[in-house]
Amino acid sequence: MTRKKALVVRGGWEGHQPVAATELFLPFLRDHAYDVLIEESTDVYADADAMAETDLVVQCVTMSEIKPEQLSGLSAAVVAGTGFTGWHGGIADSFRASSDYLHLVGGQFATHPGKEPCERAGDESDNFLPYTINVTDLGREHPITAGIEDFELHTEQYWVLHDDLVDVLATTTHPARPWQPWHRPVTSPAVWTRQWGAGRVVVTTPGHSLDVLENPNVRTVIERGMLWATRTASAS
Template sequence: MAGLKALVVRGGWEGHRPVEATELFIPFLERGGYTVRVEGSPDIYADATELAGTDLIVQCVTMSQITAEQVAGLSAAVAAGTGFTGWHGGIADSFRASSDYLHLVGGQFATHPGKEPEARCGQPEDNFLPHRVQLTELGRQHPITAGIDDFDLVTEQYWVLHDDLIDVLATTTHPTRPWHPWHRPVTSPAIWTRRWGAGKIVVTTPGHSLDVLEHPSVRTVIERGMLWATRTASE
């Protein structure tokens, strides 16, 4: 895979530590023969020439803003074959005001339910719940997740709004609890892929903190997802 070009776009809300998080994966890309360019904003998405020569985009930008020109450039590049991937809020909670971006990715963070009110202390841990990530039948066969067993985490459990163009490799189920207003368990995609023109998209929702990204199953999924999404990768 020598000669490939990867673009890492990072920024947005600092709570997800975009610099430190992406630095975990840049050595993996470089060992795989990728030349890696790092940008601190989505401005690069408006550069059609640069994106045309990019085989993979790894995005870690939570919330933040994107212009119509930038999201159009990103979408066109993916449709032409550039891979697009990321984790947690860096891809599933990016650019909330852009419906075109949401359409591209196919799923959007809605919430991460919290602990019972009496157990909350005003810290991020208020939203860390034990939960299981369960592979779908497709996920048990897909090259990104094949051989990975269902796994348990104690971190934010994303509730995602999504469409049915995504191919779900793993899910997580939000149970009913007395302090929450929903009346039955809700299953949400936790890992998915999406075809967009000639391009491939991979979204992994776990990844709130560095320790979660270091979890063997989470890290394996993210790294395999990078390889699978890359323009010249096999199916």
């Protein structure tokens, strides 16, 4: 089996447990013939030689900042065929000040609606709601989500701003609740892919905590997404 090179980049806001979260997926990568390099900052993105040898980037960096030369290096690698994937805030809420990063990924976390104010306890559980992940028609045929039925979660439900260049494999709908300012249900992409040059981008929005990442459906989507995003022979 031909070995691949995976680069795991982690850091940013500690609330998403970037070390523990990425450690969950290291055995999967190694079992699937990836040599794994772990970096605790985005400095590696500016290393053109390292990025050219990378077949897959798994990023878990919530918020934080990225330098222009780092983003340029990441974007160039993806355009040349390096796969790029991640989950939740580690990819969809990274580098809020960078419009070029948003352009690369195709969707950006806007909010996670909360419980009715009278039910809030003043901690992260205020934003934990029951909701459904709905697999789209495209998703039912796509290698990442084929065979996965609609499923329920009780965690943060991401409201995502996105463009038309994303291929949506699953969605989630935010109802119009009496205490919210919107007046009709809003559907957001929950899992999407994006072709960027010769590279493939995969974003999975569930993943706030380790228990969500260990949900069999969420974990399957993330792991299949890693395999699918990895540089293809035609991009080599």
